Amino acid sequence: MGLLQDGKWVDKWYDTKSTDGRYVRKESAFRNWVTADGSAGPSGISGFMAERDRYHLYVSLACPWAHRTLIFRALKSLEEMIPISNVHWFMGEDGWTFAAGDGSTPDPINNTDLLHQVYTAAKPDFTGRVTVPVLWDKHQETIVSNESAEIIRMFNSAFDGVGAAVGDYYPDTERVEIDALNARIYDTLNNGVYKAGFATTQRAYEEAVTPLFETLDWLDNRLSTQRYLMGTHLTEADWRLFTTLIRFDPVYVGHFKCNLRQIADYPHLSGYVRDLYQHPRIAETVDIPYIKKHYYGSHESVNPTRVVPMGPAVDFSAPHNRADFNKEN
């Protein structure tokens, strides 16, 4: 685990000393957008037109942020158009690597061994964290974006004219409400589990866990009367929530000490996570053994023995009984 400083790799764990034990996530660095016509998006510069076989996606199957991009790639049938490289599950002193083994795939684009070399291929003097996902442009030989929230919006619509599957998970008329859901879910849950797990003081940990479970309680209640967060149809907000929920009982309850309740204890959230898991093409994006090995095996300061627990046994393929909600309208 480390970061680049002026293009040089430095092996360093997150600094929580200056923040009273709180884990504070850094902003993503590359913020360009692929658009249908190559014009600039909401941030960044122009020049990234949606084309078949132009982009490559670097991911880790373990990572909930990268998982979002894999889900949108699947929902929009972009698999052939946008190939992927999956890093090795172990993230140690070299950061993410393309070492062979257990589901990892090499980097056929930049032929690197280490993900930080992809960052310095784009920007030789890069300073910052080296994270997945990374969307790479083979034409300009650079990183388009390393911000998952923005990559999924690109996948949602930019490739529609070049063969992406039909489907809009961020409809114009629902954006205000989706953004509001995302904001609470991101702060208290998607990022909340990390704030709890990487906290190095009791106070910082409790500050994260309390709102985290308030949000889970609120979501369980919302999902008691409707199938999805926005009612009868799936939106971006559901998929962003899903990648944290599917990791919750297998990893966050134990490893990140988010253990006031489990998802299995929530009658509606537990069915909801199975419902989304069983949506066409989603199960293929989920690899629980790889996810568990990554978290328990890589975060030495959280789990020094690196022992991976055998349980819990969660059957995401079990019936979810949520389809009846859609009969109402």
Ligand SMILES: N[C@@H](CCC(=O)N[C@@H](CS)C(=O)NCC(=O)O)C(=O)O
């Ligand atoms: N804001 C980024 C966050 C991505 C992120 O934090 N990825 C983690 C893996 S789950 C990572 O690569 N961490 C390496 C590090 O922080 O050094 C996004 O949503 O795309």
